[in-house]
Amino acid sequence: MALALALKSKVQSVIRNKWWWRKNRFAIASGGYHNQILKSPSLVSLDLDFPDDHQWTPPTSTNSNVPPSTNHLASEEIGRVIDGKQIAEEIISGVTVEVERMKKTIGEVPGLAVILVGERRDSQTYVRNKIKACEEAGINFSLTEFSDKCSEDEVCDAIMSFNMDPSFHGILVQLPLPQGLNEEKILDVLRLEKDVDGFHPMNMGNLAMRGREPLFIPCTPKGCIELLIRSGVEIMGKKAVVIGRSNIVGLPASLLLQRHHATVTVVDALTSNPEEITREADILVSAVGVPNLVRGSWLKPGAVVVDVGTYPIEDDSCEQGYRLIGDVCYEEASKVASWMTPVPGGVGPMTVAMLLYNTLESARRIYNFV
Amino acid sequence: MALALALKSKVQSVIRNKWWWRKNRFAIASGGYHNQILKSPSLVSLDLDFPDDHQWTPPTSTNSNVPPSTNHLASEEIGRVIDGKQIAEEIISGVTVEVERMKKTIGEVPGLAVILVGERRDSQTYVRNKIKACEEAGINFSLTEFSDKCSEDEVCDAIMSFNMDPSFHGILVQLPLPQGLNEEKILDVLRLEKDVDGFHPMNMGNLAMRGREPLFIPCTPKGCIELLIRSGVEIMGKKAVVIGRSNIVGLPASLLLQRHHATVTVVDALTSNPEEITREADILVSAVGVPNLVRGSWLKPGAVVVDVGTYPIEDDSCEQGYRLIGDVCYEEASKVASWMTPVPGGVGPMTVAMLLYNTLESARRIYNFV
Numbered sequence: 001m002a003l004a005l006a007l008k009s010k011v012q013s014v015i016r017n018k019w020w021w022r023k024n025r026f027a028i029a030s031g032g033y034h035n036q037i038l039k040s041p042s043l044v045s046l047d048l049d050f051p052d053d054h055q056w057t058p059p060t061s062t063n064s065n066v067p068p069s070t071n072h073l074a075s076e077e078i079g080r081v082i083d084g085k086q087i088a089e090e091i092i093s094g095v096t097v098e099v100e101r102m103k104k105t106i107g108e109v110p111g112l113a114v115i116l117v118g119e120r121r122d123s124q125t126y127v128r129n130k131i132k133a134c135e136e137a138g139i140n141f142s143l144t145e146f147s148d149k150c151s152e153d154e155v156c157d158a159i160m161s162f163n164m165d166p167s168f169h170g171i172l173v174q175l176p177l178p179q180g181l182n183e184e185k186i187l188d189v190l191r192l193e194k195d196v197d198g199f200h201p202m203n204m205g206n207l208a209m210r211g212r213e214p215l216f217i218p219c220t221p222k223g224c225i226e227l228l229i230r231s232g233v234e235i236m237g238k239k240a241v242v243i244g245r246s247n248i249v250g251l252p253a254s255l256l257l258q259r260h261h262a263t264v265t266v267v268d269a270l271t272s273n274p275e276e277i278t279r280e281a282d283i284l285v286s287a288v289g290v291p292n293l294v295r296g297s298w299l300k301p302g303a304v305v306v307d308v309g310t311y312p313i314e315d316d317s318c319e320q321g322y323r324l325i326g327d328v329c330y331e332e333a334s335k336v337a338s339w340m341t342p343v344p345g346g347v348g349p350m351t352v353a354m355l356l357y358n359t360l361e362s363a364r365r366i367y368n369f370v
Numbered sequence: 371m372a373l374a375l376a377l378k379s380k381v382q383s384v385i386r387n388k389w390w391w392r393k394n395r396f397a398i399a400s401g402g403y404h405n406q407i408l409k410s411p412s413l414v415s416l417d418l419d420f421p422d423d424h425q426w427t428p429p430t431s432t433n434s435n436v437p438p439s440t441n442h443l444a445s446e447e448i449g450r451v452i453d454g455k456q457i458a459e460e461i462i463s464g465v466t467v468e469v470e471r472m473k474k475t476i477g478e479v480p481g482l483a484v485i486l487v488g489e490r491r492d493s494q495t496y497v498r499n500k501i502k503a504c505e506e507a508g509i510n511f512s513l514t515e516f517s518d519k520c521s522e523d524e525v526c527d528a529i530m531s532f533n534m535d536p537s538f539h540g541i542l543v544q545l546p547l548p549q550g551l552n553e554e555k556i557l558d559v560l561r562l563e564k565d566v567d568g569f570h571p572m573n574m575g576n577l578a579m580r581g582r583e584p585l586f587i588p589c590t591p592k593g594c595i596e597l598l599i600r601s602g603v604e605i606m607g608k609k610a611v612v613i614g615r616s617n618i619v620g621l622p623a624s625l626l627l628q629r630h631h632a633t634v635t636v637v638d639a640l641t642s643n644p645e646e647i648t649r650e651a652d653i654l655v656s657a658v659g660v661p662n663l664v665r666g667s668w669l670k671p672g673a674v675v676v677d678v679g680t681y682p683i684e685d686d687s688c689e690q691g692y693r694l695i696g697d698v699c700y701e702e703a704s705k706v707a708s709w710m711t712p713v714p715g716g717v718g719p720m721t722v723a724m725l726l727y728n729t730l731e732s733a734r735r736i737y738n739f740v
Contacts (some may be wrong), residue, residue, distance in 0.1 A: 056639050056660050184582060204578055205571030207616045208625070212554060212571060237640040245628060247579045255578070258615060258636060263647070265635040266628060269426050270607040277633070292427050 037094035037357060039229045039272035040222065041287050043259045049236065050261060073302050079284035079334040082341045091129075091226070092137055095356045099138040100365065102360075102369055110363035111140035111168040112196065112355070115158055118178040122312060125320065127174055133352045138165065139359055148178035156189045163191040170196030170359035170365055175248060193366070198222075199248060210257045215365075216358050221253035223350025224285055224306045225260065231339050232355050233283065233304050236261040241281035243267045243274065243289035243327065249308050252269040253285050274298075286327035296332030305333055305340040308347045324348075393514040406595045407464035407727060409599045410592065413629045414583050419606065420631060433598045443672050450703035452597050452676075452711045461596070462507055465726045469508040472730075473740055478511035479515035480539040481510035484564070484724070485528055488518035488548040492682060495690070497544055503722045509729055510537065518548035525551065533561040539736055540729035542564030545618060563736070568592075569618060578625045585735075586728045588738035591623035593720025594655055594676045595630065601709050602651065603674050606631040613644065613697065614636045614658035619678050623655050644668075656697035666702030675703055675710040694718075 037142045103109050112134055116127050118304030127143065134141040144158050155173070162171045176182050192200050198207070198216035206214035206233045228235060240262035244250035250266065262283065267274045269288075275298040278284055286294050287308035299305065326343030334341055341347055363370070386718030435472050475478050482504055486497050496512065504511040527541070532541045541564045547553050562570050568577070568586035576584035598605060610632040614620035620636065627634045632653065637644045639658075645668040648654055656664050657678035669675065679697030703710055711717055734740070 014475065051639050056658070056663055096389070199581055201575030201582060202572045203575070205575030206580055207576055208621055209571055210615070210621070211617070219449050237642060239641075245580070247581070251578055252578075261638070261640050263637055263641040266635065267633055268631070271422050271609075271633040272607060288426070293426055 003186050021042065037091055037098065037360075038225050038226055042213060043207070043217075043256075045210065046259055046261065047210050050210075073338065075358055077302070077338050079337065080231075080339045081334075082231050082339050082346060084223070084341055084346040085349045087222075087227060087230055088161065088353035091350075091353040092133060093357055095139075095353075095360050096137045098360055098364075102367070103138065106367055106369060108363070108369075109138055109140050110170070110359045111142070111165075112170040112172065112359045113144065113162040113165075113168045114143045114172045114174060115144045115146070115155060116174045117146045117155060117181065119152060120176075120323070122310070123174050123176075129348075129352055130172075130355060133356055134359075137356050139356060142168065150181075154184055155186050159186070159189045163189075163194065166366075168194065169362040170194055170355075171181075172355065175199075193358055194362060196355060196362055197248075198252065198358070204247075204252065204255075205233060207252060208260070210259070216362070217256060217354075218248060218252040219354035219358060220249050220287075220308060220347060220351045221256045222358075223347055223354045224253055224308065224356070225256055225352060227306065227341060227347070228304065231304070233339065235283065236264050238282040239280055240264045240283040240285065241267055241278050243278070243284070243286040243294070244308075246287065249287040250285075253287065253308075257283070257285070286328055289327045290327055292327070292329040294328040294333065296329065296336045299333055300338040301336050302338045303336070305337040306347060307341050307343050310343060310348065388537070392431060394708075407461055407595055407730075410596050412580065412583060412585075413577070413626075414679045416561065416629055416631065417580050420580075434447055437687040443708065447672070447708050449707065450601075450652035450709045451704075452601050452709050452716060453591070454597060454711055454716040455719045457597060457600055458593075458723035459725040461720075462503060462575060462726055465723070465730050466507045468734075472733065472737070473508065475739055476734070476739060478737055478739075479508055479510050480540070480729045481512070481535075482542065482729045483512045483514065483532040483535075483538045484544060485514045485516070485525060486522060486544045487525060487551065489518040490546075491690075491692075492680070493544050493546075499718075499722050500542075500725060503726055504729075507726050512538065520551075522551055522555055525556050529556070529559045529664065530590055533564065535560075536736075540564055540723065540725075542567050545569075549634075564697045564732060566725060566732055567618075568622065568724040568728070569696040574617075574622065574625075577622060577629070578628070585725075586732070587626060587727060588618060588622040590619050590678060590721045591626045592728075593724045594623055594678065595626055596724070597676065597711060597717070597720060598653065599672065601708065603675070605653065608632050608652040609650055610634045610655065611637055611648050611669040613648070613654070613664070614678075619657040620655075623657065623678075627653070658697055660697055661695050662697070662699040664698040664703065666699065669703055669706045671706050672708045673706070675707040676717060677711050677713050680713060680718065692701065 061268050099109055114127055114130060116123060131141055146155060159171060162168045171190055173186060187199055190200060192202055192215060195203055196216050198214060198218035203214040203216055206212040207217060238259045242250050242254045245266050245268050254266045265277055267277055278298045279300050281300060281303055283304045285306045285308060289309045289311050291311040305328055307326035307328040310324040312322040312324055315323045324344050469479055474577045484497055484500060487494060487552055496528040501511055516525060529541060532538045541560055543556060557569055560570060562585060565573055566586050568584060568588040573584040573586055576582040577587060612620050612624045615636050615638050616716050624636045635647055637647055648668045649670050651670060651673055652673045655676045655678060659679045659681050661681040675698055677696035677698040682694055684693040685693045694714050
């Protein structure tokens with residue numbers, strides 16, 4: 001009981017002294033300032049921030065239905081770009097230093113095995129970017145390719161072989177798989193300790209449940225949160241809306257925002273009048289791949305917009321014959337949002353950076369290297 | 371490709387012919403009309419209802435910010451009671467018939483092991499209700515009690531012994547555990563195939579992820595959905611708000627509502643102006659245990675209210691010296707809501723009914739009994 005009271009008092013004092021806490025808990029969570037690459041705290045440490053359910057405060061009489069006017073925002077507070085490319089480079093640079101230290105100290109480097117099935121152009125581009133980043137960071141990389149005619153068993157056999165191979169600490173199956181292959185069956189073969197994409201249901205369950213910590217957080221949602229934190233965006237207590245509820249982005253993004261104590265609404269294609277819901281959002285994460293779905297009129301002035309959507313459109317002027325555009329109409333949104341991520345150069349590079357980070361973390365855990 | 375097109379066409383025709391689908395898919399999902407106890411469909415069958423993410427419809431110009439007036443609702447459409455007690459009795463009666471059939475056919479009955487640690491009065495009441503219901507349904511029951519001074523290892527040893535015992539198909543650790551016992555460590559020992567409470571992170575992950583089906587859905591949220599379906603409440607495309615995000619109710623309720631294609635917002639103690647969010651809800655599920663938190667003014671006229679909260683208040687006129695009240699101010703809410711669950715007699719009995727159902731399903735699965 002004394003412990004409970006002490007803990008409660010600690011939580012309350014922590015909430016009062018947010019500044020101190022924010023400044024220090026990253027260090028606490030990661031076991032010290034040394035080797036700190038991400039600014040995201042551990043999820044379990046976030047649970048300490050959360051007041052007991054009984055501490056509901058009575059409703060206030062303020063009417064926040066009145067939308068804030070852009071007049072309240074100075075022009076320099078509108079349309080700021082979250083430079084995902086630069087932030088990702090900083091993170092990859094931190095990973096590189098750690099990989100080098102690991103190599104010098106214990107003579108090992110992290111290893112990532114990627115399995116690519118079929119010939120989707122976008123998947124090939126993503127995998128190429130991952131190989132390039134691994135090479136830069138000194139991470140050992142293996143690519144296994146299958147044609148879209150291959151059997152589930154062939155893919156599963158490859159995964160099982162990497163499961164057993166001690167030189168690979170992460171295994172990634174590039175999604176989506178060609179139709180006809182059972183994604184669930186294939187992903188379930190992947191050893192939990194090497195699931196650097198965080199798509200195993202066990203990792204997803206531990207991401208969802210308060211008091212628990214998944215071995216890996218899916219790379220794209222983790223990248224979104226890191227972008228928010230590095231841009232100084234407060235998440236706790238804010239209204240967040242996630243558009244899309246895919247297993248690989250929308251769902252884990254909504255769970256992760258909840259673990260950061262946002263009030264989260266998930267909007268999908270069946271939501272009527274989605275723009276009314278998004279207009280209430282302090283933070284909007286869109287991840288459906290529908291080009292220009294989110295217009296300027298969908299946003300609350302001063303909102304923070306994270307655009308995960310990528311939709312290839314043909315463009316002969318580009319080297320690859322196509323370019324990517326996002327879910328958000330950038331031109332309109334940049335006149336309303338306070339911060340937003342561009343496409344490309346926003347969330348995309350962060351996904352790669354988080355993959356390298358997760359692979360490093362996996363190797364650290366397996367080698368017990370701190 | 372032909373298969374994909376055929377499936378898409380099937381999905382579209384299904385959406386057009388909702389009535390046929392709703393009427394028949396329960397039978398499809400459960401393998402026929404025979405032995406159908408619940409009206410809830412399988413989660414994977416629900417995924418078929420969901421249109422492709424690209425099928426976003428352009429926003430309409432209607433302004434649903436204007437709250438509907440109660441004048442539009444006839445007086446008989448207001449304040450209808452969802453009788454959880456009666457619905458639970460119907461379900462338990464269905465379970466009883468199936469248990470009897472199993473006994474006659476293969477000479478086995480389902481078995482449930484409950485572990486109770488400490489002497490919480492409410493936990494003791496819940497366990498007593500579960501024993502009584504099992505006895506009525508013909509389910510074999512075992513209660514193992516520990517004092518709140520016991521060690522984690524003692525509890526884990528008991529769980530492991532039931533994990534191995536083929537006469538028990540479900541194991542339940544009554545929560546909350548006394549402080550000092552590590553809930554995560556204890557629940558993780560529980561064999562997934564016997565986790566009839568559905569609290570294992572693997573079950574939670576499979577509940578969250580589209581295309582997947584958990585072995586068990588947590589009893590209370592599953593009971594809430596069954597109440598809605600049996601009351602004819604449409605969930606798909608509706609706005610649902612869940613108050614509270616506990617691992618045992620709020621979180622799985624929000625995930626389950628999402629699998630049923632509601633647009634879900636999760637409100638917690640850090641949400642500012644929660645009443646503005648709840649006033650948008652077509653369906654409100656409250657699960658925090660804060661008495662009378664939700665007032666009439668928090669509700670949209672015609673909303674459906676599911677009150678999971680139970681808060682004991684002393685009352686000498688009651689046999690047990692206390693009675694339970696809910697999160698929702700019943701008197702006020704019943705003048706605004708179209709349907710609502712009472713406390714007691716709403717969700718509580720459904721939790722017990724779902725526990726028996728999950729135990730039966732576990733035994734069916736283990737014995738391959740259809």
